[in-house]
Every structure is written in C-alpha cells, then in structure tokens.
Amino acid sequence: MPAVNDADIRRVARSLLVEQGPDAMTLRAIARELGITAPALYRYYESRDDLVAAVRTDVCTDLAKDLEAAITDLPDDAGLRFFAICRGFRTWALTHSREFTLVFASPVTAGITSAMQQFGEPVGRIFLGAAGRLLTEYQVLTPPLDLIPPEIRDDLLKFQTELLAVLADSGQNFPAEKLDLGVSYVMIQFWARLYGHVTLEVFNNYPIQITHPDALFDTTLADIGRTIGLIAN
Template sequence: MSDADIRRVARSLLVEQGPDAITLRAIARELGITAPALYRYYESRDQLVAEVRTDVCNDLAQALSAACDGLPDDAGIRFFAICRGFRQWALDHAREFTLVFASPSAAVLGSAMQQFGEPVGRLFLEAAGRLLTDYAVVTPPMEFIPPELRDDLIAFQTELLRVLSDSGQKFPAEKLDLGVSYVMIQFWARLYGHVTLEVFGNYPIPITNPDVLFDATLADIGRSIGLAG
C-alpha cells in the first residue's frame, strides 16, 4: 500500500458518494487494512482531504489550460474559454466541485486568498492580468462603489498584490485599483454563482438550453466591462 493508493481510493469515494464519504474507516475497508494503519501516512482525515483537494485542483487547472488549446493568442478569447472550461468541468465533476468550492471543507482547508496561489487561481489571475494589459477594461467610477465595501476592497487589493508578488506572476499591478478589484469580485461572484446554481440544479425555472443561458450571462458580464463574450 502507498500514499497514492490511499488518495486513489479517497478520490473514488468522493466521485461515487460525495465529500462526506471520505473517511479513514471507509478507505481502510476498501484497501483491506485497519484504519489505524492509515495514520502512518496521514495525521487526520482533514489532512487527507486537503491532499485530495490539491489533486482535484491540479486536475482542474489542467482542464482549464486544455480549454485554451488551439485558440488564438487573444486575451479576451482565452479568458472566456477558461470561464467556459470551468463551468464544463464543474458539470462533469460535480462532487469534486462540491469538495473544492461548495462544502465546509473548502473554508477549512484554505482561504480564498490562499486559493489565488494555487494552480486554478493562478490561471484566472494570469488571464485577468492579460485582459487588463491588452484591453481597456471598463471599471465603475469611485462614486459608484458603495463606501461600505471600500475597506474590504482595499484589503483584497493589498492581499492580492502580496500573492502576486510572492508568486512572481505577471500582472499589471499598477492597474489594480479599487475599480478593478470591485470588477474582479463581481465577475467571480456572477460566474461562480451561475455555475453553482447549474451544478446543483437550482435554477429558479426549468432551462431547456443551459448552454445558451451561460453564454448569454458571460456576454452580459463581458459587456459590462467593455468586452465581448
């Protein structure tokens, strides 16, 4: 038995039954060993879940990179391809999506800012950085940004600049003002919200062609910042 065997079984339980199925007892049973034997590899279930989560994030990052294969070297086209790739991966891997983005474990295993340093976060930041470099992204005037949100946006801006500095990513930091920070948060909230509703089947009405609705949503978000989806 190896660490790879444990994570393979844990991932299988995740895919077949969901995040709650990842228990040391269930994994031990699948491997034909006793649960205490697993403590030679992992100190706790949380540590094991964190490793599985890392594996899932790495797979997602590869899928998002593949979504850009063969596309023109255009920042807008590639950014929207990554958004579509994220949605498709989530639909194809609903339980992995749940573990990483929509379960209590996601909050325990890492803050949102830490996730920017992970492969998926780095891909989104790189794509956003190229958009800011190559396009005249429209941001709201300061008076349109609710004053109650400005302290939060300043904290986000500061932390994001730190993450970018630590990771060495190419991102036009001089353009990361509060307007851009506000747009980034709004964009992610709408993208993530839409994908989450679709993955969990929580649309308020039956949608016969969800692809069209998602593309229309992306186009609307794009228009709001001066881009075409």
Template sequence: MNRPVRRSRERAATDRDIRQTARALLVEHGPEAVTLRAIARELGITAPALYRYYGSRDDLIEHLRLDVISDLGEALTAEITGQENAGAPRLFAICKGFRRWALTHTKEFTLVFASPGGSTGNSVAKLKQLTEPFGRLFLLAAGEVLLSDEVALPSDDVVPPELRDDLADYRDALLAVLAEAGTAVPAERLTIGTTYLMMQFWARLYGHVTLEVFGNYPIPVSKPDALFDALLADLAREIGLVLG
C-alpha cells in the first residue's frame, strides 16, 4: 500500500471502527487477541494511529468492557420490560437472563467477569461498579425485594466481625445508589447482615455461572437447567421466598 492511500485510511478510521474491530477480535479469538497491533492490521492502518483515540491497550480494553456491560444491561432490561411482577420475580428473571447471556457470549463474559483486574481493577464480578448498567439493574431489583415484608432479613450477628467495616462502607454506597435511582430502601432494611446476604447471593450466582460457562462442574451434568433452577430455589428459600 502506498503512503497517500495509507494516510487516507488512517484518517478514515474512526473510534467506532476501532471498537467494532476490537469486539470482532474478542468474539472470535478471546480477550488476549485484542491488541492495538491486531486492530491496526485489521483496519489496514499503523498502530500509532490508534493512539489518537486510546492511550494504551488497557484504555481500549476498559472502553470495550464498558461497551459489553452496556449491551448486557440493555439485553436484560429488554427481558424484564413490561413484566407485571416486580420484586423477587424480576430479580430472578435477571439472574436467568444473566446466565443465558453468559452462555451465549462466552468471550465477552470472560473479558468482563473472568479476567484479572489488571490495571483497570474494574471487575463487575466484585459488584463495585454500582452505577454501571448491569450492576445497577441487579441492585435495583434486589432493592425492590428488600422492600418486601416477605423477605427474612438476617441479623448482623451472622457477619464475621472482620468484615463489618467493609460491609458498612459498601452498605452506605448501596443506599446512595438505590436512592439516586428512586428506590428508597430504609436503612433498617439494608443492614450489614442484609448486605452480607446480598454479597453471598451474588457470589453463589456468579460462581455457578462461571463453572458452567467454562465447563468446570465437578461432575458431568446432563440437565444444567435443572441444576441452575435448584440453585435459584435455594437462594430464594434463604431469604424467605418461594419461587413460583
């Protein structure tokens, strides 16, 4: 390729082109394949041209991660839009939708939920990103459940003393995010014990889905849907609910 043509293509390469190419590499080959050099090769430009948009690979990966999280949030929102029953039915519908998405978007799941934090340190698996689409959707549904008198709230006594300060800080952040979204959960309902329960709920859901996505069940499972439904039923019972 001669220099004038290359320069023309570099000018024509847009942020949208870069992200679409990065997403295609992710879906086809996995997170490790998403490099500035590979993207430049696919677009027919030089790698330095990409630095007009992204300062590093980590910068690009973080934007790609946010794109994936946004898509997941939109997909799950579409699933529950128009659903008559809020509260627990909506929360568990989100759980089922998350599993379906993970099983059909394994490379995206790997990038967002199963990759080391690295320099970005923004794994949604930790539920740190409370204001991102997926985290917000999950937590708002959980907030609706907490407002239900049917839920059995645990005592703070169940929380190991070593975890209470961390959980208290996280509880305060949760209350602020829920209130900003229009779900005012009384502080007496979102106790440290309840926050601990929410953390355990997420850990079990995330752990189960991760085992299934990567085929790491300890035994062969011929009916994984039944196993996941049993997990949700167990989680429901632990908070005093019965799934219909």
C-alpha cells in the first residue's frame, strides 16, 4: 500500500472537488486515487464531513490570500479597498465555481458551517476588518430604527458583539459606538445583495440573458454604495 499523508488526502479531495464538484469528494473515490483502501483514511479523518471541513478551510485560506492580493497595491483608502475586496470575491467565485459551491452554496451540516458564519475565519476577518475600517472612516447612512424588523434585532445584537470581538482581535481601534443596530442591519443587507448577485452569476441563474455581466455587477455595487452613503470607486 502506498505511503500517504494528510496533505495527499486533501490535495486529492480538492482535485476531485474542482474537477467534478462537491459530491465527488467521497472517501472511496479519494482512496481509489491514492491507491489505498477507504478504511485507511479513517486514520486521518473520522468521517467525510471532517475531511470536507478540512478542504473548506484550505479553500478559505486561499480565497483570503486572493482577497489580500486584490488590495495590496491600492491606496490606503477604506472605501476603495472595501469595494476592491467585493470585486475580488466575485472574480474568485467565477473562476472557482465548484469551490464557491462547497464553501458558500452548500447546505449547512453538522461540523460544516458557512464561511461567513465564522467571523474568525480568514475570509470573514477580511470582510469584517474592511467593513470596520469603512465604518471608522465614513459616515454610513442607516435606516430609522423603527424600520428594522423587531424579530431580527436579537440576531443583529449578537452580530454586533461578534463583530466587535473580531475587530478587537485584529488590532483595529474601532469606535464601538459607531456599530449601532442600524449599521448591523445595513451590513447584513449589503452582504445579502453582494452574495445574491454573485451567486446568480456563478450559477447563470439570471432571469434574462446578460451579455455584459461586468457592467451589471459594477452598477449593482455602486447602487449599494450609494444606498449607504458611499460611492464605489
């Protein structure tokens, strides 16, 4: 039996993901590619879910590196960098559609949660860190509190607490008083619109044929920016 290690297993699993999609990452298929028996994989992972979670982590780490690279040579402007990260996320999703599917468009199961539900993950830290700088340096427009559904206020308050913890861990001197309920609401809506647009484009699920998707994305991003008092550069 060939000698294998954890890196080999994750490499083959990710190769199957990229070539065939998330469902192809079975222990049997991975073992076959490595020339070993499926039970041998249990020395490294207790279940397929554990292996998939490890691959997710690898994908998120690489995505975070891509997003960091997207802003490396930009001026030190919070708005410019935030929108560059948004564009970088779209570019990565379009060129890594099956990895995007695994991390951002697969049902949440035990032990495997959305990358954006774990703010301490590399991707969550980049988005939230950039948002923190944006809130520090810009005056974000927020809706009146009576327009925020009372049913989601507890969720928004929890989000505030988690966000402040991440920002503190990242070393940002973020003024906590700027993160009120309205700002939390705007941030969640921003992500929903960005994610929704990218998902439609990745899966080609627009209700009409879009011949210039770049233009649609740019105008959508600019519109979101104007809604909260920013202009997408």
